[in-house]
Each structure stands twice: as C-alpha cells, then as structure tokens.
Amino acid sequence: MVTHKNHDDVHTFFVEVALFQAVHDNFDYQITSNVPVFSLNEGEASSSSVYTAHQSSINESFNVNHRLIGRRVLVPVGRTDKVGVIVDIKHTSTFRNVKLVNEVLDPVFSYADIQIIKKICAFYNCSLPEFFSVIIPKKLKEAKFLPSNEVFYEASLFSKLTPPNLSRAKLQKNAFELILHSQHGLARKLLLKKYNISAQTIQSLLNKSLIQQKQTIVENKSDVLTKDDLLKESGLALTCEQSTALEVLLSTEGYACSLLFGVTGSGKTEVFLQWCEQILLKQQSVLILVPEINLSPQTLSRFFNRFNAPIHIYHSDVSDKIRGELWHGIGCEPSIIIGTRSAVLLPIKNLGAIILDEEHDGSFKQSSGKVRYSARDIALFRANAYRIPVLLASATPSLESYKNAKEGKYQLLQMKHRANAALPKVHLIKNESKDSLIDVQLQEIIHQTLGAQQQVLIFINQRGYSPKIICYHCKHIEQCKRCDAALSFHQLDKNEEQQEGMKPNRYLACHHCGCVNNVPKICGKCNSSEIFPLGYGTQRIEADLKMCFPNTEIFRIDRDNVSTKTKRADLAEKIKETTPKLLIGTQMLAKGHDFSSVGSVIILNTDGVLYSSNFKAQESAAQLMFQVSGRAGRRFGMSSHVYIQTMNQDVPILQSIAHHDYEKVLQLLLGDREATCMPPFSHLVLLRSNHAREQVVFGFLNQIKQNMECMLVNYKIEDVDVYGPIPDLISKKNAVHHMSLVFKSRSRGRVIEMLRCCRQYMIQEKLNAKFSWSFDYNPVDF
Ligand code: ADP
Numbered sequence: 001m002v003t004h005k006n007h008d009d010v011h012t013f014f015v016e017v018a019l020f021q022a023v024h025d026n027f028d029y030q031i032t033s034n035v036p037v038f039s040l041n042e043g044e045a046s047s048s049s050v051y052t053a054h055q056s057s058i059n060e061s062f063n064v065n066h067r068l069i070g071r072r073v074l075v076p077v078g079r080t081d082k083v084g085v086i087v088d089i090k091h092t093s094t095f096r097n098v099k100l101v102n103e104v105l106d107p108v109f110s111y112a113d114i115q116i117i118k119k120i121c122a123f124y125n126c127s128l129p130e131f132f133s134v135i136i137p138k139k140l141k142e143a144k145f146l147p148s149n150e151v152f153y154e155a156s157l158f159s160k161l162t163p164p165n166l167s168r169a170k171l172q173k174n175a176f177e178l179i180l181h182s183q184h185g186l187a188r189k190l191l192l193k194k195y196n197i198s199a200q201t202i203q204s205l206l207n208k209s210l211i212q213q214k215q216t217i218v219e220n221k222s223d224v225l226t227k228d229d230l231l232k233e234s235g236l237a238l239t240c241e242q243s244t245a246l247e248v249l250l251s252t253e254g255y256a257c258s259l260l261f262g263v264t265g266s267g268k269t270e271v272f273l274q275w276c277e278q279i280l281l282k283q284q285s286v287l288i289l290v291p292e293i294n295l296s297p298q299t300l301s302r303f304f305n306r307f308n309a310p311i312h313i314y315h316s317d318v319s320d321k322i323r324g325e326l327w328h329g330i331g332c333e334p335s336i337i338i339g340t341r342s343a344v345l346l347p348i349k350n351l352g353a354i355i356l357d358e359e360h361d362g363s364f365k366q367s368s369g370k371v372r373y374s375a376r377d378i379a380l381f382r383a384n385a386y387r388i389p390v391l392l393a394s395a396t397p398s399l400e401s402y403k404n405a406k407e408g409k410y411q412l413l414q415m416k417h418r419a420n421a422a423l424p425k426v427h428l429i430k431n432e433s434k435d436s437l438i439d440v441q442l443q444e445i446i447h448q449t450l451g452a453q454q455q456v457l458i459f460i461n462q463r464g465y466s467p468k469i470i471c472y473h474c475k476h477i478e479q480c481k482r483c484d485a486a487l488s489f490h491q492l493d494k495n496e497e498q499q500e501g502m503k504p505n506r507y508l509a510c511h512h513c514g515c516v517n518n519v520p521k522i523c524g525k526c527n528s529s530e531i532f533p534l535g536y537g538t539q540r541i542e543a544d545l546k547m548c549f550p551n552t553e554i555f556r557i558d559r560d561n562v563s564t565k566t567k568r569a570d571l572a573e574k575i576k577e578t579t580p581k582l583l584i585g586t587q588m589l590a591k592g593h594d595f596s597s598v599g600s601v602i603i604l605n606t607d608g609v610l611y612s613s614n615f616k617a618q619e620s621a622a623q624l625m626f627q628v629s630g631r632a633g634r635r636f637g638m639s640s641h642v643y644i645q646t647m648n649q650d651v652p653i654l655q656s657i658a659h660h661d662y663e664k665v666l667q668l669l670l671g672d673r674e675a676t677c678m679p680p681f682s683h684l685v686l687l688r689s690n691h692a693r694e695q696v697v698f699g700f701l702n703q704i705k706q707n708m709e710c711m712l713v714n715y716k717i718e719d720v721d722v723y724g725p726i727p728d729l730i731s732k733k734n735a736v737h738h739m740s741l742v743f744k745s746r747s748r749g750r751v752i753e754m755l756r757c758c759r760q761y762m763i764q765e766k767l768n769a770k771f772s773w774s775f776d777y778n779p780v781d782f
C-alpha cells in the first residue's frame with residue numbers, strides 16, 4: 001500500500017457518524033486519504049494502513065467508500081474521542097467546522113444493516129445514536145476494541161503470482177515462507193509467540209502486499225456441510241401436525257411470517273430443530289430469540305445434542321468480551337445463534353431465518369430507557385429487508401400476532417395435540433376455607449398426587465409472606481415511604497436466614513424500590529398492636545404446607561430464593577429428581593422448565609390477577625395460567641390435573657382455559673379490545689416522563705399536550721387522540737413521580753408522524769435535554 005504525503009493528492013469527503021451514546025442526532029466528519037484505516041476490505045492486509053481513495057475518480061471512490069458505511073470510527077467530540085459508526089457518505093456537509101475522523105476502525109454493520117436500522121429508528125422516533133446506545137455492547141463502545149477472534153495471515157494472490165525476492169530481508173523471507181506453506185494461514189499470535197517473528201516484520205510483509213489478513217480460519221472452505229456432518233443424533237419422527245407445519249415452513253421462500261400456535265408439549269421445539277437442520281444444510285445460519293436464556297437450559301441442550309454446527313449464545317450474562325466478539329460478525333459457516341432480545345440485530349452473515357420462541361413474552365420488549373424497542377418488531381423488519389422467513393411460536397400467542405394471522409398477514413400453523421402425552425385435565429375449584437388458601441380439598445389432592453409418586457406444583461403470583469400488613473382497628477396498611485405502594489411482609493424460616501445473609505428473619509420490603517424495613521410492633525396510624533399479614537405469598541403457602549405435609553420435600557422457587565445462577569442450577573437439578581415433592585413458585589415456574597414428574601398443578605388465588613387496571617392484565621393472566629398448566633403431565637403415559645382456584649367459575653376466560661381453548665380466549669380478548677379501540681385495534685404510544693416533583697412532570701407533559709392539540713386543530717387532523725398526563729399504575733417509585741401522555745390512533749403512520757412532531761418540538765424548545773422522557777410504543781404495562 002502506498003502512502004501519499006503530498007498535500008495536492010489528498011482527497012477529502014464527508015461521512016455522517018452516529019455515536020454509540022444517546023445524543024439526539026448524527027454528526028458530519030471529514031475523511032481525508034491520510035486517515036488510518038483498519039483493513040479496508042475483508043481479508044485485506046494491514047491493521048493501520050492508509051486510505052488511498054485519491055487515486056480513483058470521485059465516482060469510483062464513492063463505490064469504495066460505500067464499504068465505509070457500517071464501520072466503526074474514532075472521532076473527536078468536544079475534548080475527547082468517541083466511537084461511532086459511519087451511516088452515510090456525502091460530497092458536502094452543512095455543518096460548520098467539520099472535524100476530521102481520527103481513525104477508521106473495524107466493520108460492524110453491512111450497508112444493508114444500516115438501512116434497516118435507519119428504518120427502525122424512524123419507526124421508534126429515536127436517533128441512531130440513541131438506538132445504538134441501547135443495543136451495542138460495552139466493548140464496541142470502547143475505542144479500538146479489536147475482535148480477539150484470532151487474526152490469521154495468508155499469502156496474498158499477488159505474491160503467489162509474482163514470487164517475491166526477499167533475499168535481502170532474511171527475517172521477512174523466513175516469515176513469508178512460514179505463511180506461504182501453511183495450509184489455512186497462520187495465526188498472528190503463533191507467529192509472534194512461537195516463531196518469534198516481530199510485529200514489524202509482519203507489518204513489512206503487509207505493506208508489500210505479500211500477505212493478507214484473514215478474519216477466521218475456515219477449514220476446507222469448499223466443502224459443504226452435509227447431513228452426516230451436521231447431525232449428532234437424528235430427529236424424531238414427526239407427528240402429523242408437526243410435519244404439516246414443517247412442510248409449510250420449508251415451502252416458504254423469501255420473506256414470510258408464520259405463527260406456530262401449538263399447545264404446550266405439542267413439539268414446537270422439534271419443529272424448530274428440523275427446520276434449522278434444513279436451513280443449515282442450505283449453508284445458512286439461524287437466529288433464535290428466546291425470552292430468558294437462564295430459564296430454558298433444557299431447550300439449549302436439545303440444540304447442543306442435535307447439531308455439530310457452531311452454536312453461539314448471546315444474552316446479558318455472557319461476558320462483555322464474548323458479546324463484543326459476536327458483534328464482529330458471525331462467520332460464514334452455517335451457525336445457530338440463540339439469544340435474548342438484544343441479539344436481534346447481531347450481524348450474521350448469510351442469515352437464513354429468524355425464530356422467536358414464546359413470541360407473546362413481555363421480555364422481548366425493552367421496557368426501560370430511552371428506546372423501548374420490541375425484538376419482535378425488529379425481527380420482522382430484518383426478515384423483511386433480507387427477504388428471509390420468520391417464525392413466531394407460542395402456546396399462547398399475543399393478540400397482535402393472532403390477529404395478523406387471522407387476517408392472512410401471517411401464515412397460521414396450528415398444533416392442538418401434545419406430541420407424546422395427553423393434555424392435563426383442568427378443574428376450576430373454589431376455596432372453601434377462610435383461614436388458608438390450601439383448604440381441605442386441596443390438601444386431599446396434594447396427598448393423592450404425592451401418594452401416586454408424582455410431584456405437585458403450586459403457583460401463586462406473589463412472593464413474600466403476604467403482600468400487605470393491615471391494622472385490625474383502623475385498617476391502615478403499611479406503605480413504602482418512597483413509593484406509592486404497600487410494603488410486603490417477608491418471613492423466612494431458620495435455614496433461609498443464613499442463605500439470605502444480611503436480611504433479618506422478618507422484614508417489610510418494597511417490591512418497587514427494594515427498600516427493607518423492620519416490621520413495626522404497632523400500627524403506624526393508631527398505635528394499635530393488632531396488626532396482621534393480609535393476603536398470601538409464596539412464603540406463607542410454604543409455611544402452611546410445611547404444617548400439613550411435614551415429611552415432604554418442599555421447594556420454593558421465587559426471586560428471593562433463587563436469586564443467583566448457581567442456586568437456579570441447583571434447583572433445576574433438584575427438580576429433575578423424580579421423587580414426590582412440592583414445588584411452590586411465582587411466574588419463574590411458568591417458563592421453560594420441563595418438569596417431567598408433575599402430576600398436579602395448582603394455581604392459587606387467580607381472581608386478583610384477572611382483574612387489574614392494566615389493559616393487558618387479562619391477557620397476561622390467561623397466558624400465565626396456560627403456561628403454568630402446561631407444566632403438568634409432560635411424560636408419556638401420565639395422566640395429570642390442573643386445579644385453578646377462583647371464586648367466579650363462570651368467567652368465560654376461565655371456562656376457555658378449562659377446555660384448553662386458547663383460541664377462544666384470544667377471541668374474547670380481541671372482542672374487548674375492539675370494543676374499547678385498544679391495541680391491536682389501535683396504535684398506542686406513551687410519552688413517558690418522570691421527575692422528583694409531581695408538578696414538574698405534569699407541567700412538562702401538559703405543555704407538550706397543549707402544543708400537540710394546537711397542531712391537531714391547525715392541520716385538521718382528526719384521527720389521533722392525545723390524552724393525559726396520567727400517572728403510572730404505581731405513580732411514585734423510589735421518590736420519583738412517573739406520568740405519561742397518551743397518543744392513540746387507528747393509523748400507525750399518523751401516530752408515528754405525531755411523535756416526530758412531538759420530538760421536534762421538544763428539541764426545538766430545548767425540553768429534550770431538560771427532562772427525562774421516552775416514547776413507549778405499544779406499552780406492556782399501561
Ligand atoms: P413444545 O416446545 O411445544 O412445548 P417440545 O418440543 O418441548 O414441545 O416437546 C414436548 C415433548 O414431546 C418433548 O419431551 C419432546 O421430546 C417430545 N416430542 C416432541 N415431538 C415429538 C415427536 N414427534 N415424537 C415423540 N416425542 C416428541
């Protein structure tokens with residue numbers, strides 16, 4: 001590579017850079033041919049060469065420059081240097097005092113990726129930097145992080161065509177020959193450490209274009225992956241429903257979204273596995289998104305047991321280093337990538353399909369921070385842009401996806417039967433006791449199940465001993481001082497005291513800010529000493545069960561008890577043992593675990609969950625009950641039962657659950673949503689804000705509202721409603737007040753347009769930086 005130091009030769013142009021930190025716009029920078037570039041073309045040599053665009057005409061150079069889009073750069077911002085990514089190339093810039101790019105770093109995104117990201121940002125009304133700040137892992141935000149993916153060198157084509165004469169440079173000759181005779185190239189590390197070749201020697205060879213860099217070593221590149229190479233074990237013989245679903249998936253070409261709506265245990269995972277097999281054999285990779293990796297070790301092991309192909313795992317517990325590496329592109333080899341929502345944009349070469357398992361799950365939605373994206377939306381964007389199929393799967397699909405499937409926008413694939421077991425029998429039961437949720441009837445059921453050498457799983461959606469403590473005299477309920485919520489009462493038994501370490505044996509905790517208080521001896525209001533726990537949580541159920549079943553093993557599975565990874569793993573091991581035992585837990589139980597010996601599932605106190613002011617309360621309660629029920633009787637030949645405790649057995653949703661008819665639940669809920677014009681029949685976006693002082697948030701949101709209302713009138717826009725500011729369901733959290741302004745319309749385009757104006761107004765009035773705010777598109781909790 002040639003270095004031109006002559007000033008007349010220097011060619012400059014402009015690049016638009018999006019930083020990796022949440023600023024509200026992109027900046028222009030200038031690039032000259034003197035800017036160091038880290039290996040411009042893939043496989044091209046040089047870790048700090050010099051950009052040589054000046055030799056080509058402007059058009060040609062723009063072609064080359066295209067490859068600059070998606071590369072990280074180091075640029076000056078104020079007095080420091082920051083990392084960002086090039087998102088556009090320009091002939092001119094409207095910026096004054098355009099600064100120079102310090103250094104062009106490694107490529108992260110392709111040109112196509114950047115175009116998709118621009119669309120996503122337009123959809124969520126955020127700037128690219130705001131989006132990157134959320135999605136890019138820490139390592140990539142740090143300057144000059146190079147993939148520790150080893151760097152390999154191979155002889156360049158040039159050197160093969162014209163063998164060099166290095167007789168006067170012994171060290172270089174030696175090194176060159178080593179590299180030339182290596183079969184797949186040589187690792188830099190090896191050259192430096194084992195062969196004692198200096199970095200300078202390598203650099204000289206690079207400068208002479210005698211060797212070039214390879215990103216990874218790919219053995220026998222020309223060999224295609226065959227079925228025998230790929231499979232460690234062969235797939236199961238599919239049921240009728242499974243093969244119908246698979247056939248449809250295999251026959252889709254280009255972009256198509258399918259919804260696999262299959263009851264728990266219908267063998268959805270087996271369908272994924274066999275679909276993946278076919279995609280890998282087409283020499284493509286598959287991205288599988290799951291709600292929470294930790295909760296589905298069984299699913300992971302099924303992939304590891306089946307395939308020889310590389311399987312990458314990406315989620316928040318994976319080290320920064322590995323996450324950084326995966327963002328440097330997952331190689332050309334067909335691979336499987338299993339990750340949580342933030343994996344949705346991982347650059348993957350040759351991506352052949354995307355699967356979202358448990359597509360209804362709320363954790364696909366980023367529910368805090370500036371950009372509250374939904375991995376489901378983004379997966380669809382991405383699949384659409386790449387013209388590849390996407391599969392959404394669930395036993396309890398979201399209303400949105402089901403509606404889209406019914407309207408023919410998605411292909412609906414249904415599986416109504418379990419693959420190798422019968423569905424449990426569901427019973428709706430009343431609590432006949434005033435003193436305990438575990439009444440005589442339930443005690444008998446538990447007794448019988450244990451007697452049949454099976455396990456009992458008891459679900460209650462509340463951790464702690466009781467959600468409140470109440471004064472018998474004045475009915476005062478002890479509240480958190482920093483939140484607008486009751487304090488819940490926790491009471492540990494002796495063994496647990498040690499485990500939890502710091503906490504006292506009995507305490508009051510706030511489930512919103514996490515503060516821990518002593519249990520008062522007297523009522524905070526009337527000084528009466530008659531204060532009692534009100535309601536039930538997992539600890540209280542555990543205490544009751546210990547009394548009734550003193551000789552049975554009891555495990556409690558909730559956030560207080562299973563807070564660390566090791567504890568979780570221990571518990572998973574314990575659960576696997578098939579001896580009769582009692583398992584008590586919160587929704588942590590509902591997900592993923594394949595309890596094979598559970599004969600009875602008991603869902604306590606469901607009335608509370610079904611009625612809450614959250615518009616999605618019924619939907620999530622129904623999903624939860626279905627998922628929990630699905631834990632029963634997953635073993636072949638086992639008959640199993642689910643008992644749902646309720647005071648209102650006639651509630652249509654419960655009736656549908658009793659008949660395993662989630663489709664009916666969907667229809668009921670869709671009917672309600674249509675009548676109230678709520679999503680998915682409308683598009684709902686919150687402008688969320690918060691402040692320590694209530695009047696301040698209110699004032700800010702109200703100002704926006706008035707401005708937006710004026711705009712609606714001026715432009716005669718009739719199909720958007722703006723209302724609020726309304727406080728959040730828990731309006732005060734940790735001494736901060738949370739409120740929202742609500743935008744609602746039947747037209748998606750309209751809402752997005754409104755939000756764009758809203759954002760512009762905030763930036764123009766400098767409200768943007770003064771307040772903390774975010775848009776929440778289709779909120780989960782409202
Ligand atoms: P889902 O993901 O729908 O809950 P899974 O794929 O986990 O269902 O399957 C549930 C159980 O059924 C698993 O134990 C699995 O091994 C078994 N299974 C799935 N498909 C078949 C099949 N075609 N033949 C026999 N067993 C199957």
Ligand code: ZN
Pocket residue numbers: 471472473474475476523524525526527528
């Ligand atoms: Zn009192």
Ligand code: ZN
Pocket residue numbers: 480481482483510511512513514515734
């Ligand atoms: Zn609190």
